[in-house]
Amino acid sequence: MPKILMSGNDAIAEGALRAGCSFYAGYPITPQNELTAYMANNMQKRGGVFIQAEAEVAAINMVFGASAAGARSMTSSSSPGISLKQEGISYIAGAELPAVIVNIMRGGPGLGNIAPSQSDYFQATRSxxxxxYHCIVLAPASVQESYDLTYLAxxxxxxxxxxxIILGDGMLGQMMEPLELKNQSPCLAGRQAKPxxxxWALTGCAxxxxxxVKSFYLKEGDLEKLNLKLQKKYQEITAKEQRWEELFLDDARVVLVAYGSMARIARAAVKTLRGKGRRVGLVRPVSLWPFPKKAFARPKNKYLVVEMSYGQMxxxxxxxLCGEAKIEFLGRSGGGVPSEEEIILKINKIYNG
Amino acid sequence: MDRIYSHPQSLRDVPTHYCPGCGHGLAHRLIAEAVDELGLREQVIAVAPVGCAVIAYDYWDFDCSEAAHGRALAVATGIKRVRPQNIVFTYQGDGDLAAIGTNETIHAANRGENLTVFFINNAVYGMTGGQMAPTTLLNQKTSTTPEGRNAQFQGYPLKISEMLALLPGVKYIERVSLGSAQDITKTKKAIKKAFMNQIEGIGFSLVEMLSPCPTYWGLSPCESLDWIKNIMAKEFPLGVIK
Structure with a gap:
């Protein structure tokens, strides 16, 4: 199949459209603006609805409404904007509505900067x-995966x-790579709810x-019942939806753990070190919630977690690992990205230790 | 004998949680009657607010959505845009529509969303215990303006309907009252017109209802009706605003 060149942001948008997303609302924020522009260019042509909302808060609540009416719905933003959406995401979880939220993370806290970052891991994976409540959180590490995981989301x-949630970062959103538009027909948007x-969708009670559609349960005991139902669902998701990639684990003395853009650099470090005879492996979580605990079921000696944060994953x-292995950490944030050289230096330091 | 009146099909036959003399029950019923009379019950989708009417969906017998506090018009926008064949309305109090949700209100109106809005103005926050609303009158005592609303510190009653009337996307705004039998008849007409505008694709329509809250006005139900007529309607004049 022929490949086309696309940015991560565009690939997420195209993946959404091919998954049948027929409603998108967003508000401008860097570094995810290409995604919104792609939707503005394509959504209506394919029969769906695009709205530039007056705020992030309105955008997520429009998604709530469109989803309640049965449409596959999405919003996207970057860190500060995602903070604004949290109330709406809680309501979506409480009302048991499906929705896809894209966070192309930037530096924080506060307004931070527009450099790539992974500092929203806690926010995404905890309620x-x-x-x-929990959101399902998927972390692409390539343009192809941006497309594939959005479809899956x-x-x-x-x-x-x-x-x-699709949890990417500014690096992934902006970079361009060849992309194969796999197995989906190009024009699926504009579909309405199929009762x-x-x-459960709101279509008129004919x-x-x-x-x-609601998340409000005032009568004693009712809200606890909803919560128990949600917990049961989360247990099922935890059992069935753990996703990860692993590399050279069989004989690894040190296992790198990294996700998203950071995993690309970690992978480069693993390959360089392997070339020098170092027995180094990689675990790359693809689902961040549920976290792929299964990838750590047979612990190795040492792990090195590398993040664009100060230690969230x-x-x-x-x-x-429950204390069954030695865990080291290398992290930078606020625009700092751990380099291949820094990772190699750290591994050389701990390899024989 | 001809039957000239019956319980609306769109209104469930259940007791409500509203205080004696509250206007919400009336407003719910008028909307339910209008929905029935226009044959909309199977088409309509309501968006309930956060506030006293938070469980309006327990009283109306048609499809309803909840919305976070103030976000009813964003939720309604999402619903209407993906299901334009349905009739979508929001039901919001003064705090919901004119304080925490002002942004959503102004921008849904400015986009000219083909929606119907029922705005219950009772000049107070009822659900949370009688705090100052954006529409609280000057000198009106509430739990957060114990000495009465003072313009120097709390500003003035917000006339959001007049503000919205400035927007080209807005097609119809009328302020009505639930304060007397005659006013209630007018209110029902306005409700029907606001629905008809959506059916005919005319666009954003809002009906503001001055509504009694005896509990937090510290008045009897009868005194509350007089208060609407003699005091509240002076600040919020009745009639078609646009």
Whole structure:
């Protein structure tokens, strides 16, 4: 199949359109603006709805509405804008609506800067808003994966009636790579709710009882019931949806753990070190929630977690390994990106230790 | 004998949680009657607010969505844009529509969304215990303006309907009252017109209803009706604004 050259941001948008996303609302913020522009250019042509919202808060609540009405819906933003959306994401989780939210992370805290970062890991993988909930979180590490995982995110969101987050960063969003537009027809947007597949959707109550989409349960015991239902769903997702890539684990003395753009640099370090006879491996979490604990089921001696943050995924690696291995950390943030050389230096330091 | 009146099909036959003399029950019923009379029950999708009417969906017997506080018009925009064949309306209080949700209100209106908005103005936050609303009158006592609203510190009652009327995307705004039998008849007409505008694709229509809140006005239900007529309607004049 022929490949085309595309940026990560564009690939996410195209993946969404081919997954049948027929509603997009967003608000400008760097470094994800290409995604919004791609939707502005393509959504209407393919029969869907594009809205430049007045704010991130409005955008996520428009997505709530479109999803409640049965449409595959998406919004995208970058770190500060994603903070604004947290209330809406909590409502989406509570109302058990499917939706896809893209966060092309930038430096923080506060307004931070527009450099790539992975400092929103906690926000994405824990309940970023209020209440006991989780979003499914997928972290692409290439343009191809940006496309593929966005497509998958819509399917998982529908399957589990839960919000799904694509967690990328400015580097991934901006870079261009060849992309294969796999196995999907090019023009699927504009489809409306199919009452058969989404019997809960708001379509007008013709021929059935009235539907209500809500997260409010005032009567004693009712909200606990909803929470128990959500927890059961999260247990199922945790059991079934762990995704990761692994490299050279069989004989590895030191295993690098990195996701997203950071994993590309980690992979380069692994290959260089292997060329020098160092037995180094890589675990690249693809799903961040659920975290791929299964990848750590047979612990190796030493792990080196590398992040564009000061140690957020690190905590999940620690939890997965439960003290059964030595864990080192290398992280930079605020625009700092750990380099291949820094990783190699760190590995050389701990390799024989 | 001819039956000239019956319980609206769109209104469930259940007791409401509203206080004695509250206007919400009336407003719910008028909307339900209008929906029935226009034959919209199977087409309509309502968006309920956060506030006293948060469980409006327990009273209306048609499709309803919740919305986060202030976000009803963003949610309604999402629904209407993907299902333009449905009739979508929001039902919002003064805090929801004119304080926390001002941004969503102004921009949905400015986009000219083909939506119907029912705006219940009772000049107070009821659900949370009678705090100052954006529409609270000067000198009106609330739990957060114990000495009465003072313009120097709390500004003035917000006339959001007049503000919205400036926008070209807005096609119809009328302020009505639930304060007397005659006013209630006018209110129902306005509700129907606001629905008809959406059916005919005319565009953004809003009906502001001055509505009694005896509990947090510290008045009896009857005194509350007088207060609407003699005091509130002086600040918020009734009639077609646009």
């Amino acid at each position: 970023g808003g209020h209440g006991d 819509f399917n998982l969101a529908d399957k589990y009636r839960a919000p799904a 058969k597949t989404k019997p 021929g059935r009882k009235a539907n209500v 690190l905590e999940d690696v620690q939890l997965a």
